[in-house]
Amino acid sequence: MPHLLLKDLPRYECLLEAAKEFPELDPSAAEAFLHLLRTGDEAFGVIDRNFSRHGISQGRFSVLMLLWRCANPDHPLGGAGAADCPAPSTPAELAEAAGVTRATMTGLIDTLERDGFVKRLPDPDDRRMMSVRLTARGGKFLQQFLPGHFKAVGAIMRPLSESERKTLVRLLGKIQLRAAALNSAPGPAAAPAG
Amino acid sequence: MPHLLLKDLPRYECLLEAAKEFPELDPSAAEAFLHLLRTGDEAFGVIDRNFSRHGISQGRFSVLMLLWRCANPDHPLGGAGAADCPAPSTPAELAEAAGVTRATMTGLIDTLERDGFVKRLPDPDDRRMMSVRLTARGGKFLQQFLPGHFKAVGAIMRPLSESERKTLVRLLGKIQLRAAALNSAPGPAAAPAG
DNA sequence: GGCTGACGGTTAGGCTCCTAACGAAAAGCG
């Protein structure tokens, strides 16, 4: 599992107390932040257990989904919208789409190829390039794996009503936008006010 | 950075489309789930950049905070509430509090001790045990690091109003509870309906 | 044509996490 997070989060009263000493500490922001990371971790843990039960990891799953979309352009799943779908198939494109480095993608493809889920094909036009394809075995694996995966995702979100889910997505979207801006900003610790 | 996540999330319409083929796929659940992981990742990325700027990691930070609470019991920060604070100081206790294995904690303490932030002391009563203490240098580091850290956390959450933060925490709490239950359940992929 | 620069995939080495197993020390029990 990913990050490392304190098992017991500080209580809100403790944050209030600590804010007296650190004026930079915004108690409600810290509380929301800790809950966000914590919940994301816990939710990921559920599907990660499901992943490892089937002998794959999040990274490998992402690659398979991207390649699956490429193999079956009819399927709307697997990444961005089908309309602007450039069907990533080279390691560099896959790395870009999955948000990892090319080096990491090499390793992922290595193990996927070793397990027979994908295969590398040399590009006839550009001898630098490779084309990665999903094998029949890889496609079969996804067909068997996905129902359980979707079921698990549904189970996690079951406590939320439809309107609550909408609200959650809206609030998360605000944070995500903000965080993306902060992440791309080159500045030091302090953040621009805008 | 931790997980690996698709850079471009599938759009809601695509999920709707895919649900026709996979009846197990709950579109709104999948959308909320993807946003949750994605946002958590992005938010973590912001503070992780701050961490690496100061030469530490999330794991090392957690250990320092836990030890800091132990060194200054007056401080309300650093972990669970101050009331039920057993002041973790042995590697096993730290591992339990931080939610990692003892083996991982050994590695974290190794590097922290190498950098002079903590030191190991043998327990006079039980020769198996060690006591880990924050050094003056470690405390000084935290005093210098925390304001910027809190500032970054505040910056991430700035787009949300106080009431929105409350709502977010409430919704996340529901998911967290559910995910924790699913994680501790021994069953296979499918989840109990309750 | 030949040189230089950019790009594609890979390799090497590091960090953090994990599981499995170890040796030393304590605790339970005859």
Next chain:
DNA sequence: CGCTTTTCGTTAGGAGCCTAACCGTCAGCC
């Protein structure tokens, strides 16, 4: 007291991610 079981910290080995550097190939430019 001896024996087993538990607990503590550590070590060994693996997976996934990263950055930095590499080599082969393509493209621009004289």
